[in-house]
Amino acid sequence: MDISVVIPLYNEEESLPELTDWIRRVMLSNNFSYEIILVDDGSTDKSWKIIQDLKKSNEQISGIKFRRNYGKSAALNVGFAATQGDVVITMDADLQDSPDEIPELYDRIMNKGADLVSGWKQKRYDPLTKTLPTKLFNSVTRSVSGIDNLHDFNCGLKAYRKDVVKSIEVYGEMHRYIPVIAKWAGFKNIQEQVVQHYPRKYGTTKFGPGRFVKGFLDLMSIFFVGKFGKRPMHFFGPVGVVSFLIGFFITIYLICEKLMSIANGTVYRNVTDQPLFYLSLLAIMIGTQLFLTGFIAELLSRNSSERNKYHIESVI
Structure with a gap:
């Protein structure tokens, strides 16, 4: 299988049909064999019912449902374990990430030797209260991790070589630091791709200001475990x-x-x-x-x- 698309979601009932249909069109136009893994992180709306209906009309779609909300990192970790494709693409379910970026992401993994390609939302449609803290955290992460060629560690749109997702573990709030985890695991060819960012079409963001505090603590954990985990x-x-x-x-x-x-x-x-x-x-x-x-x-x-x-x- 060429591509596995992993999509963590929480209460995104409005966007799922449009998103999966968009992905299907991109895959068919590029003759990719693919699967879409939708990980329902304990949604309280009709998201799981919609996933079941989508599965009936598209056999490439599979779903995983948590009994309660565990967070994006847990959803990605479970989704990674279920993937079968040579290239794994992650994206958010809110239609702010464009599936049209998939062919280029795939090419950079399969033909240009990248282990991981992280999207960069160079032009963002988020409020200032979200973009300013994100810039600060990206700056701190670059300094601590030594990965100075990435501008946006937290972009949901990323591409991975299969070996990467099968070698790392994501938990806590560490989904925003997957490039750092991959680097500590020995994957050095980490690249960046400027991607299109769209305004949120349905619903509201599911992340509050507390995520920045948790993210900073997780960054310190990654740094310590990666550098001294086997020799404390x-x-x-x-x-x-x-x-x-x-x-x-x-x-x-x-x-x-x-x-x-x-x-x-x-x-x-x-x-x-x-x-x-x-x-x-x-x-x-x-x-x-x-x-x-x-x-x-x-x-x-x-x-x-x-x-x-x-x-x-x-x-x-």
């Missing part, structure tokens, strides 16, 4: 040792200063009367705790069932 002591150990040594040497300094004052016969306050002494003790305790945290994390990592799971590109 390399993160906690050095920081803990440095903190411990700072506290230890400050304490030694204070004690030596006290002994010198006694030897010189000068009056000097007790070591424990100085605020610096308590700061040194705090540094020692924090350093010890960080070192022990790294040690325990290392033990857990070595006993994890995932400890020797590595992504192998090829074997000859």
Whole structure:
């Protein structure tokens, strides 16, 4: 099969018939073999009934329904597991992403060697309250991840080589950082394509301002797990040792200063009367705790069932 289209959705009953018909026309005009996987993320409207009806008229359509709303990341993760196509396309169900972009996305994966192609909505039809925070998060993500050629990490329209979606796990709010997850998994050819963005035709956005806080926390999680997931002591150990040594040497300094004052016969306050002494003790305790945290994390990592799971590109 050439293409799998994964569409997570929540209460999008109005747009589904138009979207699937649009995808079908694009696929037929380009002679692609395809499947459309609609993942209903616990909709409370008639979305699932419409998916059932669409399945009857188009055998390329399949549906997955959650019992409750788990979020876009969960929907994508389940959809990825069900794909069979050589190229996997994701898009939103609100008709703001254009299926007409699919042929070029497919070509860049199959013929130009890209592992992942992320859409860039260069001209957006979203309110300022959505576009400004998005620009800030994209800037932070570029700095943290080192993927400096992407302008829009959160664009729903993306294309993946099959190996990519079968090698990564998406959860929490991490769908916006899939290029980062793919990079940490070893897929380096990550490209960008300017795509058409349309105004929302039906309904309202399902994402609130809280998604930015969750997204930032997930970015920190991705950075830590990707870099130190299999060697946590390399993160906690050095920081803990440095903190411990700072506290230890400050304490030694204070004690030596006290002994010198006694030897010189000068009056000097007790070591424990100085605020610096308590700061040194705090540094020692924090350093010890960080070192022990790294040690325990290392033990857990070595006993994890995932400890020797590595992504192998090829074997000859």
